[in-house]
Amino acid sequence: MEFWLGAAFVDTHEFVPLAKAADRLGYATVAVSDHIFYTDYQSAYPYSDTGAPPYKPDTHWPDVWVTIGAMAAVTERVRFATNVYIAPARDLFTVAKAVSTAAVLSGDRTILGLGVGWCKDEFLQTGQDFHTRGRRLDEMIPALRTLWQGGTVEHHGTHYDFGPLSIAPVPDRPVPVYIGGDSDAALRRAARVGDGWIGNRVYTEDQLADLLARLTRHLSEHGRTLDDLRVIAPIAAMPSADLYRRWADRGVTGTMAAPWWLATPDEKARHGRTLALKLATMERFAEEVIAKM
Structure with a gap:
C-alpha cells in the first residue's frame, strides 16, 4: 500500500518542508491540487450540498508545476502528483511543456493526475471550451504521450492538430497518467487510457467496494483488470495497518492521508x-x- 500525502489547502511556504518530511518518513507521493483563481463562481461546486466550494478567497492555490519543481529540488525519493490538474482548461502545449519539464527536473518522479474540472469560470477566462472538455481530454492524453516521446512527431485529430514538431526536454520514462473522479465517464476514461485512478473524495468502505466493482466492469471492457491499474483511494475510516492491508488485498494500491486533519x-x-x-x-x-x- 502506498501512502500519498494529500496537500490540499496548504499554505505555499509549507510545501517544501512537508515534502522534505514526506521524503524522510516513507510517504510515497505528495499530491498537489489545482485551481487557477477564486471568484464568485457561476458554477456550483458538485461535492457540497450548498454548491459552495470548501475553500475561501485567500486559500493558496500555487501553480502545481512550480511547486513540484521546488519540492523535487530538495528531495530524493518521494514522488509528486497532481490531484488533479485540470488540463483541458489550458492549451495542449502549455500542459505538455510544464509536465515534461517537471518530470525531467524531478528525475522521473512526476505523476500527472488529470480531471475534466467542474468550474466553468476557469475555462471562460482561459479561452477553452467548457462543453468539449471531456472529449478534448480524451484526445489530449494520447497527444501528450506522443509529444513526450521526443523527436519529431505529429498529431492530427478533431481538437488538436500539429506537427511535424518536437519539444525538449522530454523525460527518460513515460509520465504516468492517472484519472481523477468517480463519475462513470471518469471511470471509463481511467479504464481505457489510465495508468492509474485517483478518488476525488473520501469514501466509506461500502462506497469504495461499489467503486471498485464499477471500475472492474469498465476495465473488463478493455481487456484489463485491477492489476493493470494503480488505484489511489482515500478511505473514511480510522487509519490502521489492518484497514489498509484489507483494501490492498482487494486491489487498492494506495490511499491519501493528511494526518493533521x-x-x-x-x-x-x-x-x-x-x-x-x-x-x-x-x-x-x-x-x-x-x-x-
Missing part, C-alpha cells in the same frame, strides 16, 4: 494550526501506520 487534542494544544502540527502528525502517522506496512 486527525490531530489529537494534545497535538492541537501543543502546536496550534501551524506547520509544526502538520509535521508532528505526519511523523506519528508514519510510525503508527506506514512503518507497520
Whole structure:
C-alpha cells in the first residue's frame, strides 16, 4: 500500500518542508491540487450540498508545476502528483511543456493526475471550451504521450492538430497518467487510457467496494483488470495497518492521508494550526501506520 500525502489547502511556504518530511518518513507521493483563481463562481461546486466550494478567497492555490519543481529540488525519493490538474482548461502545449519539464527536473518522479474540472469560470477566462472538455481530454492524453516521446512527431485529430514538431526536454520514462473522479465517464476514461485512478473524495468502505466493482466492469471492457491499474483511494475510516492491508488485498494500491486533519487534542494544544502540527502528525502517522506496512 502506498501512502500519498494529500496537500490540499496548504499554505505555499509549507510545501517544501512537508515534502522534505514526506521524503524522510516513507510517504510515497505528495499530491498537489489545482485551481487557477477564486471568484464568485457561476458554477456550483458538485461535492457540497450548498454548491459552495470548501475553500475561501485567500486559500493558496500555487501553480502545481512550480511547486513540484521546488519540492523535487530538495528531495530524493518521494514522488509528486497532481490531484488533479485540470488540463483541458489550458492549451495542449502549455500542459505538455510544464509536465515534461517537471518530470525531467524531478528525475522521473512526476505523476500527472488529470480531471475534466467542474468550474466553468476557469475555462471562460482561459479561452477553452467548457462543453468539449471531456472529449478534448480524451484526445489530449494520447497527444501528450506522443509529444513526450521526443523527436519529431505529429498529431492530427478533431481538437488538436500539429506537427511535424518536437519539444525538449522530454523525460527518460513515460509520465504516468492517472484519472481523477468517480463519475462513470471518469471511470471509463481511467479504464481505457489510465495508468492509474485517483478518488476525488473520501469514501466509506461500502462506497469504495461499489467503486471498485464499477471500475472492474469498465476495465473488463478493455481487456484489463485491477492489476493493470494503480488505484489511489482515500478511505473514511480510522487509519490502521489492518484497514489498509484489507483494501490492498482487494486491489487498492494506495490511499491519501493528511494526518493533521486527525490531530489529537494534545497535538492541537501543543502546536496550534501551524506547520509544526502538520509535521508532528505526519511523523506519528508514519510510525503508527506506514512503518507497520
